[in-house]
Ligand SMILES: Nc1ncnc2c1ncn2[C@@H]1O[C@H](COP(=O)(O)OP(=O)(O)OP(=O)(O)O)[C@@H](O)[C@H]1O
């Protein structure tokens with residue numbers, strides 16, 4: 001029903017390039033998260049889709065219709081702002097009904113639809129209140145209701161829950177996902193929380209410096225980051241500067257098998273490291289142990305003092321200063337040019353050997 | 358139990374000790390400077406005999422109220438003043454509010470220069486400006502006419518009627534307007550349904566300030582208005598200058614002060630004190 005196609009979108013503000021060469025197709029009914037650090041162009045991209053900014057180059061089409069030149073009021077999009085942007089001089093009902101009144105719907109229908117959408121966001125009976133008489137979470141729900149009631153084809157959310165505490169944020173984002181799937185609308189969700197992105201999206205678009213770094217399903221982005229930036233940005237990751245030579249990468253005293261030559265970056269997830277007997281090129285010193293209950297994280301130092309984060313079994317106990325051996329199960333090597341190379345240690349295979357023996 | 362009681366008692370003592378003496382001193386100073394003249398004038402309005410050494414009047418009564426309020430020139434001046442003030446405020450709002458919106462929201466070439474030009478009127482020595490205008494008005498036969506006074510007083514209102522509304526419009530969050538566009542409102546509709554209502558309390562404050570200050574304006578009214586157009590303040594001044602009793606002036610003072618004070622109070626209630634604060638650069 002509603003597919004968004006961005007072709008060659010770029011946006012500059014004076015000398016600042018906020019977005020560059022964006023090509024992206026968002027499918028009907030899909031929830032796509034725009035994820036990236038502050039200033040990476042997430043809001044700019046969302047505002048371009050919503051019609052609040054005109055791209056400096058490129059075109060945007062919704063369901064095959066070019067909407068590049070259309071103002072926001074003539075696009076089938078609806079935006080939920082970070083600051084909720086409710087109109088303080090209108091009641092909750094007035095806020096939600098505004099868009100319907102503009103469409104000159106009969107009074108009874110407006111009332112029905114407002115009540116239905118209030119029900120949908122869990123605020124039945126709140127219509128008579130002023131926005132200032134609601135909590136932050138309720139205000140965001142009203143903002144969501146105001147966008148949903150006009151039945152947009154595409155819902156745009158710009159860090160809608162960033163100002164709320166974590167519990168509420170998690171609950172609301174799950175509700176948004178739920179509502180989005182029930183109504184079958186296409187949604188673009190801006191966030192700089194990777195947990196949020198991993199939790200709710202069909203696909204994630206990782207942005208950095210106005211460029212798309214990678215587009216993919218959450219698991220894919222986590223397991224197979226395409227660039228060193230994505231590797232470091234999504235999930236916990238140890239990023240070490242190393243040197244490739246003689247079929248090995250050497251980084252901070254750690255040595256692992258890898259092909260190629262020259263400088264490279266070595267990426268290892270904390271959960272891909274296990275403890276073992278100390279050996280040459282496979283040792284670290286414990287700095288601190290953090291017990292998370294479900295698992296244990298060891299902050300350790302490599303030979304040259306570089307931090308190495310290890311996530312391991314909750315039964316493990318180590319003391320600061322203790323020397324530990326490490327066994328790396330998976331690692332990725334990023335070079336300046338060329339595809340990243342992923343490696344797995346043969347210990348995995350030996351584990352399987354044990355099982356099938 | 359007793360322990361707790363002692364503790365809470367101690368807590369109270371600490372709080373009571375933290376009296377803000379500086380604040381009280383300031384307040385007392387302000388009271389002397391502002392309230393004392395007010396009180397003295399108010400007492401004068403009801404004093405029929407009050408000679409020098411006495412601290413309170415020898416005889417009080419409403420005699421002077423009758424005298425003052427039965428004078429024809431007082432009532433003529435009052436209606437005239439209200440007429441001029443209302444006209445000035447209405448025209449000023451009609452000119453300044455759209456201009457303020459343009460300054461606040463649009464980015465056009467020469468914007469800052471024009472804004473400065475508006476405000477710079479206030480930077481001239483006001484009296485000099487009025488004298489200069491008077492010479493021009495003479496040749497235009499505007500001196501001593503209703504519209505002459507309206508025109509010159511209009512100039513005096515520009516500062517507040519531009520400055521306060523500009524910050525009122527700037528204070529309206531852009532995202533409120535964008536949210537309205539988003540659900541389908543045209544720019545015109547956004548202005549009427551969102552921007553204007555949001556800015557209204559502060560705009561109202563600007564109107565009020567303009568109304569009151571125009572009503573009591575003297576310089577322009579004197580130079581351009583007299584002798585044909587005698588506004589209320591002119592009548593008050595003439596009472597004082599012609600060495601009629603002090604009481605005439607005092608009665609008019611109380612007579613005019615009470616309604617404008619009540620108006621201010623009502624305004625504060627309706628729009629909250631922050632509308633004024635916001636208007637003045639908050
Ligand atoms: N109106 C503007 N004028 C000038 N520069 C702008 C404007 N809007 C955005 N930028 C610039 O464009 C870049 C991208 O901004 P954008 O707001 O899209 O980032 P973001 O990813 O949403 O960041 P955040 O997570 O902090 O919200 C930034 O460098 C920003 O300074």
Ligand SMILES: [Mg+2]
Nearest residue numbers: 042043044158
């Ligand atoms: Mg942003």
